[in-house]
Every structure is written in structure tokens, then in C-alpha cells.
Amino acid sequence: MxxxxxxxxxxxxxxxxxxxxxxxxxxxxxxxxxxxxxxxxxxxxxxxxxxxxxxxxxxxxxxxxxxxxxxxxxxxxxxxxxxxxxxxxxxxxxxxxxxxxxxxxxxxxxxxxxxxxxxxxxxxxxxxxxxxxxxxxxxxxxxxxxxxxxxxxxxxxxxxxxxxxxxxxxxxxxxxxxxxxxxxxxxxxxxxxxxxxxxxxxxxxxxxxxxxxxxxxxxxVARAGARKPKTGAYPVLFDERIASSLIGHLLSAVNGAMIARGSSWLRDAMGEQVLPAGLSVIEDPHRTRIAASRLFDGEGLPTAKRAIVDNGILTGWTLDLATARQLGLTSTANASHSTSSAPSPSLTNIALTQGEKTPAELMADMGTGLLVTSMIGSTINPNTGDYSRGASGFWVENGAITYAVNECTIAGNLRDMLMRLTPSNDAQSHLTRVVPSLLVEGMTLAGD
The missing domain is CATH 3.30.2290.10 (PmbA/TldD superfamily)
Structure with missing residues (x-):
């Protein structure tokens, strides 16, 4: 064939x-x-x-x-x-x-x-x-x-x-x-x-x-009897199933197409700290048995492992040939090419540095707050990073789940949120985005 x-x-x-x-x-x-x-x-x-x-x-x-x-x-x-x-x-x-x-x-x-x-x-x-x-x-x-x-x-x-x-x-x-x-x-x-x-x-x-x-x-069954949580400022623990969406917003903001248009909330952040010290975001296109892996990109360039964020510092954009030329840089071999469109920048396999604590230990640390297990809708300002999403999950009191939660909104600014996150140790290694549960301090909750 x-x-x-x-x-x-x-x-x-x-x-x-x-x-x-x-x-x-x-x-x-x-x-x-x-x-x-x-x-x-x-x-x-x-x-x-x-x-x-x-x-x-x-x-x-x-x-x-x-x-x-x-x-x-x-x-x-x-x-x-x-x-x-x-x-x-x-x-x-x-x-x-x-x-x-x-x-x-x-x-x-x-x-x-x-x-x-x-x-x-x-x-x-x-x-x-x-x-x-x-x-x-x-x-x-x-x-x-x-x-x-x-x-x-x-x-x-x-x-x-x-x-x-x-x-x-x-x-x-x-x-x-x-x-x-x-x-x-x-x-x-x-x-x-x-x-x-x-x-x-x-x-x-x-x-x-x-x-x-x-x-x-x-x-x-665990979600039975869900109700609205309290309104206020609380820590939020993003469950592993949806935590990758938070890192996904960072990855979207460093996409070369967004940077070239000047429409990214990280457009001036090259070389600056965007995650807490000790945390890195690594792209590795050569992981075996992982669906997004590839040896060459959509323009025929050789792919390679690279740090997008290294020890908290933003080190590079995600570039294909056209965006690299527009920005006066070199392609990172991230072109995606379909039959119906010209190449554009996209990522392969991503991993965020894992923490040492389990999600249960992070819940104990947070005391009172929200464990989010699913989200609906999305209001993300690509220029400012302002973030607002509908959420459901579980209310946590004294470090333990007390009742299921629905019909609430969580809000913040992505630049601030990413600097206040703490990762757990529960990421699944077979996924294309290996991101553990993430605890974010001081988010705004709108409920009852």
C-alpha cells in the first residue's frame, strides 16, 4: 500500500x-x-x-x-x-x-x-x-x-x-x-x-x-445529588481527565500562528517565567506506541524532543516554516498538513513535570475548595488570557469530598493561574498529553 x-x-x-x-x-x-x-x-x-x-x-x-x-x-x-x-x-x-x-x-x-x-x-x-x-x-x-x-x-x-x-x-x-x-x-x-x-x-x-x-x-453514581457550591475565592483541583485543557491553553498561546498575528496573551513572554520553578513542558515526538508520534512533520522536517517551558521559563514558540519565516526564526518541525489545507503549526506529544503528591494529598492541602471533573462552555480571551468556564465536580471540606457539585463557573486569568499551579503525580503515560491533576490556588467560583 x-x-x-x-x-x-x-x-x-x-x-x-x-x-x-x-x-x-x-x-x-x-x-x-x-x-x-x-x-x-x-x-x-x-x-x-x-x-x-x-x-x-x-x-x-x-x-x-x-x-x-x-x-x-x-x-x-x-x-x-x-x-x-x-x-x-x-x-x-x-x-x-x-x-x-x-x-x-x-x-x-x-x-x-x-x-x-x-x-x-x-x-x-x-x-x-x-x-x-x-x-x-x-x-x-x-x-x-x-x-x-x-x-x-x-x-x-x-x-x-x-x-x-x-x-x-x-x-x-x-x-x-x-x-x-x-x-x-x-x-x-x-x-x-x-x-x-x-x-x-x-x-x-x-x-x-x-x-x-x-x-x-x-x-x-458519585455525582448523584449534585448542587451548586459556595460563591467566593477558593482553590480548585483540576482532575487528571481535564487538567490537560489548562496546559492546552498555554500551548495554544505559544502557537506560532497566534504569535505571528499578535493575538496571544503570551506574545511578549519569551524568556519569561510562565510556570512555577521546577516545572517544564516537554514535547517528545518519538514516544513509541503513542498516536501523535512522528519522525517528520507535515513539511518533511525531522522532529526532535524539545522543551517548550524549561524550569518554568518559556523557551520557544511552536513553528512551521511559514510562521518561522514571518517571525525571523527557525521552524521547530511542528507543521501539520492535511489534504484540504496548507501546513500550520501543531504539537505532538506533551508532558508536564509531575509532582510528588497524590490527588488525595493535594485535596488535604487545599482544605476547602472545588475538585473539577468536567467542564462545559469556554470563554477565553486569547489576547488577555481571561478565563471563565462552566464546571462540575465535588466540593471539598477539610480535605475530603463532601458532596457533588454542578452548575457553577470558575474564573481567573491564565497567566496568574499557571503561576499558582501545583501538579499531582497521577498523569497517564500512554496519553499524548501526559498531564497530572493540577491544583490552582485562588480562583473565583460563582455558585450559590
């Missing part, structure tokens, strides 16, 4: 040259996905998709255009190239676009060492249905559950090939297995919902359906 994808990529590049493009790059994606949903022990929905997508970006001088299709016939590719060239000739000039110099291209492109492809046979739909049904049954076995909203199992396989008109050509393959369950406790206006899931590259690494269903049920 990799040979077929590389052949298609070369054919499309040839078509672009023939149509008049100065330079071009191509991305070809072939994939299969299967998804099974179960309700009340019976099959509710089954979906399967297979297909191939091709994307072409052409450049004429400092003008570019991107086109995509799912038809790989020679005539279609020729038409794509011709249309792309016509579009590029009418596009506005951008002095920052352009392919990498061939000397910049990755030479180590054998992604097999990252172990991203499960070689076992594609799961039979009956096996996926059985896994979803087992998760649902495990959730329903909890007497406090009134219904299981959904139980779903899925599998996906994806092969990608990137080629440029100046010599780069390489690809990789990935697989993904996932299982989720959403359970509901209570009835009517007193219903509370929670979930659990697992997602891995290898099916053999998955947790059992029974564990996922039971955990979803236990979480939903």
Missing part, C-alpha cells in the same frame, strides 16, 4: 509540474474506520468507511493554492493540478510560503521503530459489538445507574504519504482502537452523567470493557 500511495503522490506532482506550478507538495491518505454503538444490549448503529484522499498544494512565486479530492483517476488529478494552478495565480502574495530546502529534510523516515501500527487483523464487527455490550452490561450492573446513554467501540487504520517537488517522499501508518461508555444516574431533573474510555494504538493494550463500564457507572 505504501508503494501505491507514493506512486499516486508522484503522479500528482507530475501533473502539477505539467500544469505550470513552480513547486508543489502532495499528501495522500488511505484509511479504514469501523464504529459500533450498542444500546440495551442490542446493536444501535454500525458504521464503516474506507477511502483515499489526495491533497495538492501548488506554488507559483509567492502565491499558493490547495485542492483535494477522493478520486485518484489520472484525468481527475490532471484537472486538480490545472485548477490549483489557476487558483494560485489569483491568490494574494505571501512572502513566507515555500517548501523546505532539501538539506532540511528528514533522512530517518522509517516510522516502524515508533511502533504505531498494530499488525493484528482488523477486529470483526461482532467483536467490537461484544466489547461495547460488555462495557454497557458492566455499567448497568451498578444499582445506582438508571440508564447507559451509550457504549461504543471503534477501530481505525490510516496510511499517509507526503511528497514534495524538490525531493522529499516518505510515509507512515497508524492504527487506533477505542472503547467508551457513558452512564447516567438518577431520573428527570436529577440525572447526572459521567463517562470512561480508553484509546490505544494496539488493541492488546486496551483496558477491559468491564473496567471501563464499571468506572463510568461509579463516576455517574
Amino acid at each position: 505504501s508503494e501505491q500511495l507514493s506512486t499516486l503522490a508522484e503522479q500528482l506532482l507530475d501533473a502539477a509540474r505539467a500544469a505550470g506550478a513552480d513547486t508543489a507538495d502532495v499528501i495522500v491518505v488511505d484509511g479504514t474506520s469501523v464504529s459500533i454503538d450498542v444500546r440495551s444490549g442490542a446493536l444501535e448503529q454500525a458504521e464503516r468507511s474506507e477511502g483515499i484522499d489526495i491533497g495538492l498544494r501548488v506554488m507559483i512565486g509567492q502565491r499558493q493554492a490547495n485542492v483535494s479530492a477522493s478520486d485518484t483517476r489520472t484525468a481527475t488529478m490532471q484537472q486538480m493540478a490545472q485548477r490549483a494552478v489557476l487558483m494560485a495565480r489569483e491568490a494574494p502574495q505571501d512572502p513566507h510560503i515555500g517548501l523546505a530546502d532539501p538539506t532540511q529534510f528528514a533522512t530517518d523516515t522509517d516510522t516502524s521503530r515508533l511502533d504505531l501500527f498494530d499488525p493484528s487483523a482488523e477486529p470483526d464487527p461482532a467483536d467490537l459489538q461484544d466489547a461495547a455490550a460488555r462495557a454497557e452490561a458492566a455499567a448497568q450492573a451498578n444499582a445506582g445507574i438508571s440508564q447507559v446513554q451509550s457504549a461504543s467501540a471503534s477501530y481505525g487504520r490510516r496510511r499517509v504519504h507526503l511528497a514534495t517537488s524538490n525531493g522529499f517522499s516518505a510515509g507512515y501508518a497508524r492504527t487506533g482502537h477505542s472503547l467508551s461508555c457513558v452512564a447516567i444516574s438518577g431520573t428527570g431533573a436529577n440525572m447526572e452523567r459521567d463517562y470512561d474510555f480508553d484509546s490505544r494504538v494496539y488493541g492488546s493494550d486496551m483496558r477491559t470493557p468491564e473496567d471501563i463500564g464499571a468506572q463510568a457507572a461509579a463516576r455517574a
Whole structure:
């Protein structure tokens, strides 16, 4: 299959040259996905998709255009190239676009060492249905559950090939297995919902359906009787499940596209302290069996481990070639390239320094405050970092959970919040964002 994808990529590049493009790059994606949903022990929905997508970006001088299709016939590719060239000739000039110099291209492109492809046979739909049904049954076995909203199992396989008109050509393959369950406790206006899931590259690494269903049920039952918390200024402990969203706001703010536009609340923070001393944010694209890992980025540059925040100090932006040129810097090999759009900066695997204390020990330290386990809505000012989100979770008194909480709002400023956080030690190492529970002092809560 990799040979077929590389052949298609070369054919499309040839078509672009023939149509008049100065330079071009191509991305070809072939994939299969299967998804099974179960309700009340019976099959509710089954979906399967297979297909191939091709994307072409052409450049004429400092003008570019991107086109995509799912038809790989020679005539279609020729038409794509011709249309792309016509579009590029009418596009506005951008002095920052352009392919990498061939000397910049990755030479180590054998992604097999990252172990991203499960070689076992594609799961039979009956096996996926059985896994979803087992998760649902495990959730329903909890007497406090009134219904299981959904139980779903899925599998996906994806092969990608990137080629440029100046010599780069390489690809990789990935697989993904996932299982989720959403359970509901209570009835009517007193219903509370929670979930659990697992997602891995290898099916053999998955947790059992029974564990996922039971955990979803236990979480939903624990939320029974939720009410609004007190209004005031309190410490907030972000549960591991949602703590990565807090670090995600920092990562979004150091994205090169935001910096180049001047629309980031960290736009002037290079070299400044943005996290407490001792905490670092490390990107490592080469972790094995992790879905976001890659040896080269969407522009063919070699990826490498780097510190985005080192001992609390912001050390760099997340850059592709265009944003790097705009800022007068060097690409960090963070280009993401889809069939339907030009490259843009994005991250791979991120890890925040873990702390030494368990979440229970952090709760004991916080005394009185809020443990947040889920959030809804989002009001984040990208220019100032002002933060406000709807939240639910559990009220903590004297270091212990006392009752479930819903319908409240937590607010603060991200620059201040990040400087007041304390990490726990419960991060999950198989995730693409390895972030533990995070305690943030002095947030504003709006409840009763």
C-alpha cells in the first residue's frame, strides 16, 4: 500500500509540474474506520468507511493554492493540478510560503521503530459489538445507574504519504482502537452523567470493557445529588481527565500562528517565567506506541524532543516554516498538513513535570475548595488570557469530598493561574498529553 500511495503522490506532482506550478507538495491518505454503538444490549448503529484522499498544494512565486479530492483517476488529478494552478495565480502574495530546502529534510523516515501500527487483523464487527455490550452490561450492573446513554467501540487504520517537488517522499501508518461508555444516574431533573474510555494504538493494550463500564457507572453514581457550591475565592483541583485543557491553553498561546498575528496573551513572554520553578513542558515526538508520534512533520522536517517551558521559563514558540519565516526564526518541525489545507503549526506529544503528591494529598492541602471533573462552555480571551468556564465536580471540606457539585463557573486569568499551579503525580503515560491533576490556588467560583 505504501508503494501505491507514493506512486499516486508522484503522479500528482507530475501533473502539477505539467500544469505550470513552480513547486508543489502532495499528501495522500488511505484509511479504514469501523464504529459500533450498542444500546440495551442490542446493536444501535454500525458504521464503516474506507477511502483515499489526495491533497495538492501548488506554488507559483509567492502565491499558493490547495485542492483535494477522493478520486485518484489520472484525468481527475490532471484537472486538480490545472485548477490549483489557476487558483494560485489569483491568490494574494505571501512572502513566507515555500517548501523546505532539501538539506532540511528528514533522512530517518522509517516510522516502524515508533511502533504505531498494530499488525493484528482488523477486529470483526461482532467483536467490537461484544466489547461495547460488555462495557454497557458492566455499567448497568451498578444499582445506582438508571440508564447507559451509550457504549461504543471503534477501530481505525490510516496510511499517509507526503511528497514534495524538490525531493522529499516518505510515509507512515497508524492504527487506533477505542472503547467508551457513558452512564447516567438518577431520573428527570436529577440525572447526572459521567463517562470512561480508553484509546490505544494496539488493541492488546486496551483496558477491559468491564473496567471501563464499571468506572463510568461509579463516576455517574458519585455525582448523584449534585448542587451548586459556595460563591467566593477558593482553590480548585483540576482532575487528571481535564487538567490537560489548562496546559492546552498555554500551548495554544505559544502557537506560532497566534504569535505571528499578535493575538496571544503570551506574545511578549519569551524568556519569561510562565510556570512555577521546577516545572517544564516537554514535547517528545518519538514516544513509541503513542498516536501523535512522528519522525517528520507535515513539511518533511525531522522532529526532535524539545522543551517548550524549561524550569518554568518559556523557551520557544511552536513553528512551521511559514510562521518561522514571518517571525525571523527557525521552524521547530511542528507543521501539520492535511489534504484540504496548507501546513500550520501543531504539537505532538506533551508532558508536564509531575509532582510528588497524590490527588488525595493535594485535596488535604487545599482544605476547602472545588475538585473539577468536567467542564462545559469556554470563554477565553486569547489576547488577555481571561478565563471563565462552566464546571462540575465535588466540593471539598477539610480535605475530603463532601458532596457533588454542578452548575457553577470558575474564573481567573491564565497567566496568574499557571503561576499558582501545583501538579499531582497521577498523569497517564500512554496519553499524548501526559498531564497530572493540577491544583490552582485562588480562583473565583460563582455558585450559590
